[in-house]
Amino acid sequence: xxxxxxxxxxxxxxxxxxxxxxxxxxxxxxxxxxxxxxxxxxxxxxxxxxxxxxxxxxxxxxxxxxxxxxxxxxxxxxxxxxxxxxxxxxxxxxxxxxxxxxxxxxxxxxxxxxxxxxxxxxxxxxxxxxxxxxxxxxxxxxxxxxxxxxxxxxxxxxxxxxxxxxxxxxxxxxxxxxxxxxxxxxxxxxxxxxxxxxxxxxxxxxxxxxxxxxxxxxxxxxxxxxxxxxxxxxxxxxxxxxxxxxxxxxxxxxxxxxxxxxxxxxxxxxxxxxxxxxxxxxxxxxxxxxxxxxxxxxxxxxxxxxxxxxxxxxxxxxxxxxxxxxxxxxxxxxxxxxxxxxxxxxxxxxxx
Amino acid sequence: xxxxxxxxxxxxxxxxxxxxxxxxxxxxxxxxxxxxxxxxxxxxxxxxxxxxxxxxxxxxxxxxxxxxxxxxxxxxxxxxxxxxx
Numbered sequence: 001x002x003x004x005x006x007x008x009x010x011x012x013x014x015x016x017x018x019x020x021x022x023x024x025x026x027x028x029x030x031x032x033x034x035x036x037x038x039x040x041x042x043x044x045x046x047x048x049x050x051x052x053x054x055x056x057x058x059x060x061x062x063x064x065x066x067x068x069x070x071x072x073x074x075x076x077x078x079x080x081x082x083x084x085x086x087x088x089x090x091x092x093x094x095x096x097x098x099x100x101x102x103x104x105x106x107x108x109x110x111x112x113x114x115x116x117x118x119x120x121x122x123x124x125x126x127x128x129x130x131x132x133x134x135x136x137x138x139x140x141x142x143x144x145x146x147x148x149x150x151x152x153x154x155x156x157x158x159x160x161x162x163x164x165x166x167x168x169x170x171x172x173x174x175x176x177x178x179x180x181x182x183x184x185x186x187x188x189x190x191x192x193x194x195x196x197x198x199x200x201x202x203x204x205x206x207x208x209x210x211x212x213x214x215x216x217x218x219x220x221x222x223x224x225x226x227x228x229x230x231x232x233x234x235x236x237x238x239x240x241x242x243x244x245x246x247x248x249x250x251x252x253x254x255x256x257x258x259x260x261x262x263x264x265x266x267x268x269x270x271x272x273x274x275x276x277x278x279x280x281x282x283x284x285x286x287x288x289x290x291x292x293x294x295x296x297x298x299x300x301x302x303x304x305x306x307x308x309x310x311x312x313x314x315x316x317x318x319x320x321x322x323x324x325x326x327x328x329x330x331x332x333x334x335x336x337x338x339x340x341x342x343x344x345x346x347x348x349x350x351x352x
Numbered sequence: 353x354x355x356x357x358x359x360x361x362x363x364x365x366x367x368x369x370x371x372x373x374x375x376x377x378x379x380x381x382x383x384x385x386x387x388x389x390x391x392x393x394x395x396x397x398x399x400x401x402x403x404x405x406x407x408x409x410x411x412x413x414x415x416x417x418x419x420x421x422x423x424x425x426x427x428x429x430x431x432x433x434x435x436x437x
Contacts, residue, residue: 045371046390046392104401
């Protein structure tokens with residue numbers, strides 16, 4: 001029998017304040033930062049001083065997710081990041097130009113690699129176990145989950161794996177997204193994102209970590225059923241592809257109680273979501289979240305975090321509703337995401 | 353010499369991101385590594401770069417840094433004796 005995987009700890013740092021679901025934070029920008037917690041509660045000042053925001057967010061959210069699951073040292077740390085430590089990369093490159101390629105500060109170079117976040121989490125915890133970082137554009141977090149799924153399904157022991165996704169803003173590299181039309185050409189209100197009929201989206205940063213385990217406990221949020229990634233899907237095939245994923249998991253569309261879509265207000269690519277909204281899931285509760293936290297490579301972590309809370313609390317925040325359908329029960333939630341018509345991912349969760 | 357020590361403290365605070373610290377918080381004879389200020393090996397690399405950039409001193413023997421980076425006073429003495437700018 002296939003082993004089960006449970007999500008026993010979750011954590012989120014994003015542009016929204018987690019305590020004020022009823023009053024979401026509104027921005028009038030195409031690029032807005034995540035709201036920082038008090039990092040000093042989680043990281044010693046001497047270590048904190050040289051960390052970029054991605055590292056600070058990563059360590060803090062990793063520690064919260066572990067603490068929720070009452071795990072001190074996980075059996076693996078698996079991190080997804082689309083663009084890694086951009087702030088240090090930028091600092092290093094600027095330094096390179098300013099210093100005419102001489103006398104470079106080592107810190108920003110050392111911390112500019114994508115796997116710095118996972119490494120720093122391990123150093124902070126004193127964890128010498130398996131540690132891998134996946135960088136696969138907007139399927140980076142899902143790639144990390146694929147690894148975690150394989151590790152947990154192949155074991156007969158009780159194991160706990162820390163899985164998460166982190167991406168940060170940086171002053172110049174993030175602005176490059178404007179140059180190739182990834183962002184809206186004018187500032188808009190984030191909460192109006194889904195009413196937009198124009199190219200591009202809005203972006204932000206964040207960190208989401210999850211403690212997965214083969215055993216459930218009193219704090220379990222959900223059962224992690226499956227994850228799937230497809231780099232490319234023809235628009236007219238999207239319903240079929242989702243059905244194939246559902247069949248693989250012995251479930252059909254009617255048994256899905258809510259779908260969390262990644263609509264990001266980009267009228268060039270939101271048709272993937274709209275096709276599903278109008279066909280396979282036309283009678284299903286449809287939810288969205290990128291109007292709250294922007295779009296970035298590992299933002300689906302916010303969808304997963306939200307799905308965990310919905311399944312545990314049995315309540316959907318009204319700000320996420322895309323349609324007026326109310327689920328009769330909240331047993332199965334599907335998350336579908338894509339970016340620029342690529343990196344399509346599906347995650348299926350079930351209540352415990 | 354006193355000016356150089358204050359200048360060094362300001363540079364170290366800035367270069368090593370010692371947030372919430374003022375030059376007055378660093379004692380001239382306080383150990384920079386270990387139990388004193390608590391700097392680490394990455395900081396040592398930053399200090400080597402600082403010596404070359406600000407004072408034109410190139411450390412060719414890494415072991416030399418152990419003797420120089422003992423305290424602010426030791427660093428200031430070494431800079432006074434070897435600076436080229």
